[in-house]
Amino acid sequence: MNDPQTNAFDSNDPAAELDVLLSRAVAGDRAALAEVRARGATDPTVLDELTLWQADELRLARVARELHHAADRVEAPRSGRRWSTRWNGAGWAVAAVLAIAWLMQVVSPRGTQPDASVAGIAPAFQSSEEAFDAYVAKAREEGVLSGEVAPPTLLRSRELGDGRGFEVVIIRQVVERRVSPEIYRIAPSGESGARRTLIIRPRTDLVQ
């Protein structure tokens, strides 16, 4: 192998020399590919190694597609960075804090809204937020909702460009409590270890 500090290729190292040859071959150098195949005629492990390196190259091709997708989604903004002095250094951490503060106001259920509104849930809501609030209130009334609704967790945020604002991606979670007459468990069964579904029923006083 070559020296990682100097990147000097050690021509006396057969393994390093083969790596360079394989690297050229998988990058499309036909002469190198022919040389690898010629060596493979006497040493089949070389062909095995070539196959593995080609599989890795396919992995890299898939990486390329991902990078291209990501790159092609980003356009140059119409003007320079409007918040350059404010955002530099602190980066999007500041944006995240502001976004969370905003989300706490906009997304979280309105604690001040009376539960009385639950009885008159209208079939059509003005917005998904209204529908969510109504769900939370109704779920509390039924005892389904366990504890408080957790504040939204910010996953990421980014500027959309062209003055269109920010994309804020969050996770919003509610913890529900349900009562079920039975539950299921997937477990290995028999010598083959095949997995099957087991029904678990609650014990009664008599069983105990």
Added chain:
Amino acid sequence: MDGSAQTHNQHSGFAAGDRLASEATLSFAEARLFERAAAGERDALAEVWRANRRWLAAVLAAHAPRGVDLEDLLQDVAETLVAKHHHIRDAASLRGWLRVVAINAARMAARSRGVERRAVREHALERGMSRAAAVRVDGDREQARETLELIARLPPLYAEPLLLQSAQGLSQRQIAELLDVPETTVETRLARARRMLRELVRELEGQAT
């Protein structure tokens, strides 16, 4: 573009994605485009960005820490290009300047964002959100992400030429010019990068079986 790069592009199934990055030397058209951008033509500047953004994504992927959003970093680089392109001396120094901007953005992310983002993600995972549920992707995309995770474990010295060649179709000569190192150095770094990746994939596949 030399013969090996052309063959590589055919091999990997990718056309040369961006014009600026696929030519060893800056063409007249590219230089003209940059001049128009420097003169304040907004559309020309947008075109300069589109011509460079794919190879910049490769540079960012090689230098950014795991868990950082690549699109955020690309946005940073695009903003810097728009805000500061008048500082670039000439068209010939554009790519080198963009590469430095990208590496700085990646390093900044490592300091200020990476830890926070990982913490948020780990928090989400702790709260019962499986990775598979968090990001539903098909097999190819999942493998691409998995491979990017492995590449992130390589030293950037090796990851960058590997991504520039394998993912972007740049020739060794083009990479050497971009990194400002001899071609022989690029060749040995590429071989070493592929060997390192092979060992990491072997390790990963060993864990899976």
